Amino acid sequence: MSPAPSEEVVLFPESLLTAAAHPDPYPYYAALLAYRPFYQEHRLGLWVALGAQEVAETLASEAVRVRPLAEPVPAAIKGAPAGDIFKDLVRMNDGHRHAQAKAAVGACLRAFDPAQTTAIARRDAPALARTLAVKHRQGLDLFNFALPVRVVAQLIGLPEDMAGQCAALVGDFVRCLSPISTPDEIARSNRAAESLLQLLRDEWRRSSHGGLAAHVERLRDLGLDTSDAVLANLVGFMSQTYEATAGLIGNALLALAGQPQLRRRVASDDALLQRVIEEVVRHDPSVHNTRRFVAEDCTIAEQILKPGDQILVVLAAANRDPARCERPHVFDPDRADRSSFTFGAGRHACAGQAIATAIAAAGIQALTTHGLDIAALSGPVAYRRSVNSRIPLFGGAA
Numbered sequence: 001m002s003p004a005p006s007e008e009v010v011l012f013p014e015s016l017l018t019a020a021a022h023p024d025p026y027p028y029y030a031a032l033l034a035y036r037p038f039y040q041e042h043r044l045g046l047w048v049a050l051g052a053q054e055v056a057e058t059l060a061s062e063a064v065r066v067r068p069l070a071e072p073v074p075a076a077i078k079g080a081p082a083g084d085i086f087k088d089l090v091r092m093n094d095g096h097r098h099a100q101a102k103a104a105v106g107a108c109l110r111a112f113d114p115a116q117t118t119a120i121a122r123r124d125a126p127a128l129a130r131t132l133a134v135k136h137r138q139g140l141d142l143f144n145f146a147l148p149v150r151v152v153a154q155l156i157g158l159p160e161d162m163a164g165q166c167a168a169l170v171g172d173f174v175r176c177l178s179p180i181s182t183p184d185e186i187a188r189s190n191r192a193a194e195s196l197l198q199l200l201r202d203e204w205r206r207s208s209h210g211g212l213a214a215h216v217e218r219l220r221d222l223g224l225d226t227s228d229a230v231l232a233n234l235v236g237f238m239s240q241t242y243e244a245t246a247g248l249i250g251n252a253l254l255a256l257a258g259q260p261q262l263r264r265r266v267a268s269d270d271a272l273l274q275r276v277i278e279e280v281v282r283h284d285p286s287v288h289n290t291r292r293f294v295a296e297d298c299t300i301a302e303q304i305l306k307p308g309d310q311i312l313v314v315l316a317a318a319n320r321d322p323a324r325c326e327r328p329h330v331f332d333p334d335r336a337d338r339s340s341f342t343f344g345a346g347r348h349a350c351a352g353q354a355i356a357t358a359i360a361a362a363g364i365q366a367l368t369t370h371g372l373d374i375a376a377l378s379g380p381v382a383y384r385r386s387v388n389s390r391i392p393l394f395g396g397a398a
């Protein structure tokens with residue numbers, strides 16, 4: 001029997017590579033996880049880790065890398081400005097180089113005072129909300145993408161006017177990081193990479209006694225070996241923030257839009273808003289998967305893997321593994337057993353979690369104060385085309 005015209009039928013995603021941008025990928029993840037928490041997906045030529053234990057084991061394995069051994073920098077950007085940044089990013093390296101950079105980057109990010117992040121976000125968000133007319137859906141999308149980069153740019157010592165410039169440039173730069181980028185996007189990414197590096201170099205020289213220069217010197221003292229590596233990772237702070245935090249704000253707005261009672265309680269309770277954001281991180285995360293590349297013979301989840309094998313690590317599925325948390329599909333800001341893989345785990349775990357959640361909270365507060373009707377956001381929404389991130393586009397797909 002065919003459904004009545006008013007009934008909406010949401011099918012499973014076509015594959016794990018389209019799931020992140022699907023209206024509701026979670027029943028699909030749950031079905032795959034119940035079938036097998038770690039298996040070989042021959043159609044995609046990938047191993048897939050979905051269970052919490054299997055995801056943790058994959059991310060902890062010494063035998064896997066974040067890039068294929070034969071292609072540390074994607075061929076499309078190798079030797080170009082975007083590739084020059086990419087090759088030095090802590091996120092894209094392994095072994096000694098990664099350990100050294102991670103110690104510096106981790107210490108630098110942890111030293112950013114959460115209160116300072118909140119203060120910058122609370123100062124910046126209202127002005128941005130006014131300028132971008134966030135009551136209109138296109139304005140809201142611009143806000144969600146711009147605010148996180150603007151705040152991180154100011155945390156690393158850039159003046160406010162440059163922070164806005166960075167947000168636009170980072171938006172172009174990150175296009176090269178996706179396996180589905182077009183040649184035109186790669187070209188824009190290279191131009192943006194060049195401009196970002198130039199902007200940071202100029203500001204570093206100008207601000208020799210404070211601001212950006214202080215952070216550059218600090219990262220050098222902490223062990224980042226070259227100026228290029230320092231500048232690349234400062235761009236990395238902004239690019240790691242960009243899509244993931246825009247998605248966090250958007251997915252939190254959707255959670256609130258669908259729950260009127262919760263929305264009313266959050267309006268007068270900052271601590272509850274923080275718990276709502278943490279539950280969104282688990283329940284409807286902005287980053288759904290990451291990849292690992294097998295570098296040596298190994299066994300993961302009792303399966304024998306060979307060098308050259310690829311593993312799709314489905315963080316969003318592991319977040320809802322019933323072996324890890326009770327009632328995994330229920331959105332419960334007050335749950336005591338909350339844990340998630342959304343910020344990764346193991347050697348490459350994200351050090352920006354506190355920054356991201358502080359920005360999201362300040363952003364949502366500013367949107368509410370500036371008259372955004374969150375209730376009106378409920379209902380179907382388009383998601384940005386992506387193989388790994390889940391970012392609602394309230395103004396419609398770009």
Ligand code: HEM
Nearest residue numbers: 090091240241244245248287290342343344348350352356
């Ligand atoms: C909601 C927001 C965010 C999410 C969901 C997120 C998620 C992640 C994930 C999953 C990883 C690990 C990737 C992997 O192991 O393959 C990662 C790494 C990283 N993130 Fe985040 N992130 C967010 C925000 C931020 C922010 C705000 C910053 C900095 C200001 C940041 C900086 C980094 C860095 C530097 C790494 C690389 C760590 C390493 O490779 O050792 N992230 N992030």
